[in-house]
Amino acid sequence: MADEIVGVDLRSDHLEDALRLQIIDRAAPLEEAVVDADVIVLATPVQQSINLLMELAKLPLPPNCVVTDVGGTKREVCRHALEILPAHISFIGGHPMAGSEKSGIRAASPRLFENAVYVLTPRTDEKKEAVERIRTLVEATGAQILILDPERHDRLVAAISHLPHVVAAQLVDQVADLGEEDPLYAVLAAGGFRDVTRVASGHPGLWREILLTNGDSIRPLLMEWKRRISLLDQWIEKNDGEAIETFFRKAADWRDALPVRGRGAIRPAYQCTVDVPDEPGTIGRIATLLGQHEINLRNIGILESREGDNGQLILTFADETSRNDAVRLLESGGYSVHVRA
Numbered sequence: 242m243a244d245e246i247v248g249v250d251l252r253s254d255h256l257e258d259a260l261r262l263q264i265i266d267r268a269a270p271l272e273e274a275v276v277d278a279d280v281i282v283l284a285t286p287v288q289q290s291i292n293l294l295m296e297l298a299k300l301p302l303p304p305n306c307v308v309t310d311v312g313g314t315k316r317e318v319c320r321h322a323l324e325i326l327p328a329h330i331s332f333i334g335g336h337p338m339a340g341s342e343k344s345g346i347r348a349a350s351p352r353l354f355e356n357a358v359y360v361l362t363p364r365t366d367e368k369k370e371a372v373e374r375i376r377t378l379v380e381a382t383g384a385q386i387l388i389l390d391p392e393r394h395d396r397l398v399a400a401i402s403h404l405p406h407v408v409a410a411q412l413v414d415q416v417a418d419l420g421e422e423d424p425l426y427a428v429l430a431a432g433g434f435r436d437v438t439r440v441a442s443g444h445p446g447l448w449r450e451i452l453l454t455n456g457d458s459i460r461p462l463l464m465e466w467k468r469r470i471s472l473l474d475q476w477i478e479k480n481d482g483e484a485i486e487t488f489f490r491k492a493a494d495w496r497d498a499l500p501v502r503g504r505g506a507i508r509p510a511y512q513c514t515v516d517v518p519d520e521p522g523t524i525g526r527i528a529t530l531l532g533q534h535e536i537n538l539r540n541i542g543i544l545e546s547r548e549g550d551n552g553q554l555i556l557t558f559a560d561e562t563s564r565n566d567a568v569r570l571l572e573s574g575g576y577s578v579h580v581r582a
C-alpha cells in the first residue's frame with residue numbers, strides 16, 4: 242500500500258539486512274528520508290524515539306505527514322511529541338502488543354501483527370485524517386486496533402508486560418547466582434523454567450527504557466508483588482495448605498480463561514515460524530525431527546521463500562504443549578524459531 246518505504250538506522254548492517262529482506266525499498270539519512278513522507282514510524286527504544294522527535298522538529302517535514310511510534314510506553318513519548326513537534330504535525334502514539342524476546346531486523350515476520358491488539362493513543366482533539374491514516378496502515382497488518390489514552394495504556398501494560406518481565410528476569414538472575422555455586426541448576430532448568438522466563442531474553446536496553454519511562458506505574462505493582470510474596474511465605478510457614486491451594490486455583494482459573502488470540506479464519510492457534518535455509522530436504526528434516534520426538538504437528542507450510550535466500554516455515558500444532566515442545570527442540574537443534582502468540 243505504501244509507494245516507498247525508506248529505512249533510517251544508526252547501524253548500516255541493520256539497513257543492509259532490511260534491504261536484503263526487502264523490508265525497505267531504500268536506506269537514507271533521516272533528513273533525506275522524511276522528504277515527502279506521508280507517515281514516519283519511530284521504531285526505536287523509547288528514549289531514542291524522544292531524541293528522534295527532537296531531530297524531526299529541526300527538519301522541514303511535509304505539512305501533512307503523520308508521525309507515529311511503536312514504543313512499549315506511551316505517556317513520555319506522547320508528552321514530548323506535543324511539546325517538541327510543530328503544531329501542524331500530528332503524532333499518534335502506537336504500541337503493537339505482539340513481538341517476542343528477540344530483537345533486530347532478523348526477528349521480523351510479515352505476519353507478526355495478525356490478530357494482535359495494536360494500541361493507538363491519539364490526543365482527543367487529534368485530526369481525524371491523521372488517526373485514519375495510521376488506522377489504515379495498522380489494519381493492513383491484520384492487527385486489531387484499540388484506542389486508549391496514554392495513561393491508561395501505561396497502567397495496563399505495567400501489569401501485563403512490565404511486571405512479568407521484571408519478575409522473569411529477577412527469577413533468572415536468582416537462579417543464575419545459585420548456578421555459580423552448582424552447575425546443576427542450569428542442567429535441571431527445564432520446560433517450566435523456560436516457559437516462565439522466556440521474556441527475560443529480551444533486549445536489555447529496550448527494557449531499561451521501558452522501566453525508566455513507566456516507573457510511576459511499575460513501582461506500586463512491585464510493592465504489591467512484595468506484599469503478596471510475603472503473604473505466600475507466611476502461608477508456607479503456617480502450613481496453610483488451603484490458602485496455598487486457593488491461591489493456585491484462582492491463578493489457574495484466570496490463566497485458563499484468557500482469550501486465545503489468533504483463532505479463527507486468518508490463522509489457527511499454536512503456531513511458530515522457523516527460519517530455514519532455502520535448500521532441498523529442509524521440510525522433511527524438520528518434520529522427521531518432530532515426529533521422532535512424538536510432537537503432534539498438524540500442518541507445515543512455507544511462509545516466505547525467495548530463491549537464494551532464507552525461507553520461513555510456518556508450523557501449526559494441535560495444542561500449546563506440542564508447540565512449546567517443538568520450539569524448545571528446534572532451538573536446541575540450532576534453528577531460529579519465532580512463537581506466534
Ligand SMILES: NC(=O)C1=CN([C@@H]2O[C@H](COP(=O)(O)OP(=O)(O)OC[C@H]3O[C@@H](n4cnc5c(N)ncnc54)[C@H](O)[C@@H]3O)[C@@H](O)[C@H]2O)C=CC1
Pocket residue numbers: 249250251252255284285286287289292293311312313314336337338339340341342343344345346444447451
Ligand atoms: N521487541 C518487541 O517484541 C516489541 C518492541 N516494541 C517496541 O519497539 C521499539 C523497538 O524495539 P525492537 O524493534 O525490539 O528493537 P530493535 O533493537 O530490534 O530495533 C531498534 C532499531 O533502532 C535502531 N536505532 C536505535 N537508536 C536509533 C536512532 N537514534 N536512530 C536510528 N536508529 C536507531 C537500532 O540500530 C535498531 O536497528 C521499542 O520502543 C519497543 O518498546 C513494541 C512491541 C514489541
Ligand SMILES: O=C(O)C(=O)Cc1ccc(O)cc1
Pocket residue numbers: 312313337338339340341342402440582
Ligand atoms: O515476548 C512476548 O511474548 C511479548 O510480549 C513481546 C513484547 C515485548 C514488548 C512489548 O512492548 C510488547 C510485546
